Amino acid sequence: MNETTAFQPGILSGLWATARRDLLLAWKRPGDVLNPLFFFAMVCTLFPLAVGPSAEQLEFSGPGVLWVAALLATLLSLNSLFLGDFEDGSLDQLLVSPQPLPVLALGKTLAHWLTSGLPLVFVSPLLAITYRMPWSVVPVMMLTLTLGTISLSLLGSIGAALTVGLHRGTALLSLLILPLAMPVLLLGANTVSLAAGNDIYSTGVWALGAYAVASLSLAPYATAAALRISNE
Amino acid sequence: MWKFFHQLASPPHFYRLAAVFSPWLAAPGIALIAYGAYAGLFLAPMDYQQKDAFRIIYVHVPAAYLSLMAYMILAVSGGIGLIWRIKLAHAVAAAAAPLGAAFTFLALMTGSIWGRPMWGTWWEWGDPRMTSELILLFLYFGYMALRSAIDDTAKADKASAVLALVGVVNVVIVHFSVEWWSSLHQGQTVFKKGTMDADMRIPLFAMLIGFTLLFGSLLLRRVRTEVLFRERRTRWVREMIVSPEGN
Numbered sequence: 437m438n439e440t441t442a443f444q445p446g447i448l449s450g451l452w453a454t455a456r457r458d459l460l461l462a463w464k465r466p467g468d469v470l471n472p473l474f475f476f477a478m479v480c481t482l483f484p485l486a487v488g489p490s491a492e493q494l495e496f497s498g499p500g501v502l503w504v505a506a507l508l509a510t511l512l513s514l515n516s517l518f519l520g521d522f523e524d525g526s527l528d529q530l531l532v533s534p535q536p537l538p539v540l541a542l543g544k545t546l547a548h549w550l551t552s553g554l555p556l557v558f559v560s561p562l563l564a565i566t567y568r569m570p571w572s573v574v575p576v577m578m579l580t581l582t583l584g585t586i587s588l589s590l591l592g593s594i595g596a597a598l599t600v601g602l603h604r605g606t607a608l609l610s611l612l613i614l615p616l617a618m619p620v621l622l623l624g625a626n627t628v629s630l631a632a633g634n635d636i637y638s639t640g641v642w643a644l645g646a647y648a649v650a651s652l653s654l655a656p657y658a659t660a661a662a663l664r665i666s667n668e
Numbered sequence: 669m670w671k672f673f674h675q676l677a678s679p680p681h682f683y684r685l686a687a688v689f690s691p692w693l694a695a696p697g698i699a700l701i702a703y704g705a706y707a708g709l710f711l712a713p714m715d716y717q718q719k720d721a722f723r724i725i726y727v728h729v730p731a732a733y734l735s736l737m738a739y740m741i742l743a744v745s746g747g748i749g750l751i752w753r754i755k756l757a758h759a760v761a762a763a764a765a766p767l768g769a770a771f772t773f774l775a776l777m778t779g780s781i782w783g784r785p786m787w788g789t790w791w792e793w794g795d796p797r798m799t800s801e802l803i804l805l806f807l808y809f810g811y812m813a814l815r816s817a818i819d820d821t822a823k824a825d826k827a828s829a830v831l832a833l834v835g836v837v838n839v840v841i842v843h844f845s846v847e848w849w850s851s852l853h854q855g856q857t858v859f860k861k862g863t864m865d866a867d868m869r870i871p872l873f874a875m876l877i878g879f880t881l882l883f884g885s886l887l888l889r890r891v892r893t894e895v896l897f898r899e900r901r902t903r904w905v906r907e908m909i910v911s912p913e914g915n
Binding site: 591594598599602603604608611612614615616618619622623626630639640643647654658661662665666668 | 750803806807809810813814817818822823826827830831833834835837838841842845846848849852
């Protein structure tokens with residue numbers, strides 16, 4: 437009895453195990469990681485084609501377009517967050533495991549952010565240049581995108597958990613998550629705009645950071661509750 | 669006291685009680701709305717700045733207030749349903765959602781009609797309240813879509829309760845972020861509100877209370893229908909249909 441408790445793995449090991457497994461799966465199927473990135477780049481291409489290539493217009497709309505595209509690209513990858521596990525039954529294994537479910541959900545969300553949010557952050561400067569964003573603004577944009585995509589992944593995990601296993605899941609997921617994600621978009625895009633206009637932008641960064649911390653501490657519980665409900 | 673609450677949570681008891689209370693809320697509600705509408709439209713003096721256009725507040729303000737209150741009802745009854753597993757609370761949430769969405773739409777529509785003569789536009793993105801109200805409408809749509817997408821009622825109840833609780837935290841964040849956002853883009857578009865004349869204020873209070881009572885009455889009616897539908901396979905419903913004199 438004592439021996440089994442002695443070998444009981446800690447909380448963090450569950451977190452790393454789920455995260456590592458999902459990262460490994462993503463590594464084996466790089467298309468799942470690349471597709472949202474291509475989507476991101478294509479949405480950013482659509483806007484100049486639609487509204488015209490004038491320099492000042494691009495400079496003005498750049499932060500907003502990049503942010504909307506990042507939000508949509510994150511949304512695109514969220515649908516598959518729990519779907520594979522739901523279909524092959526490993527989600528049931530997570531539910532019955534002795535590890536606390538919020539931690540496991542956090543592990544999966546962490547892997548999702550590392551494979552969807554973080555790549556977006558690194559690709560964004562490339563697209564920002566095409567929108568004539570000044571170099572001094574690029575780090576601000578990357579910072580807001582980092583904080584923002586953390587929040588989006590966490591918020592999205594709630595929606596993905598609620599809709600897992602439902603027909604018409606993708607459209608429903610967008611309908612659930614977009615209104616929740618609006619504050620993140622609003623803070624992120626406007627902070628970058630402020631930075632581009634040489635205004636004080638620290639308020640937005642702090643607010644985004646606060647949002648990320650709050651969702652980091654609260655969202656996993658909601659995701660866990662939603663997963664239990666969806667798999668009754 | 670506790671016995672009363674326990675009985676209240678039992679569907680057949682609530683079904684009967686709601687039938688008793690609904691008209692008693694509706695009658696004073698309609699009377700207050702009739703008074704408020706007449707006093708607001710004909711007796712209240714004209715606003716020195718907005719002329720007659722201000723009179724739309726007698727519909728707009730109660731609708732906007734109820735749109736938020738209905739969302740609170742969604743979240744609170746969803747939470748009660750999740751924590752204490754009271755089925756009736758979920759029925760209340762399910763019944764409140766379309767009502768809340770309707771009042772949100774009404775608030776947006778009246779705001780837009782008011783904005784046309786006042787701001788010269790049907791829609792003003794710069795106004796924080798208009799934008800937050802629109803996001804609230806989308807939150808309602810998401811809530812109702814989730815409910816209708818899940819076939820199993822018990823599952824739909826719990827899933828939508830989680831969504832409502834997440835949403836209610838978000839409503840606060842939406843409010844502050846939209847306020848910050850609009851302060852960046854332009855100055856205050858909203859007219860500075862001075863003190864309202866009593867002749868203007870009293871009809872507004874009448875409308876607020878009247879709308880709330882009417883909302884309560886409609887909600888009770890909707891919950892009744894919802895309870896009846898959910899309990900359609902139970903004995904008390906069957907017995908009531910066979911011998912309807914008790915109701």
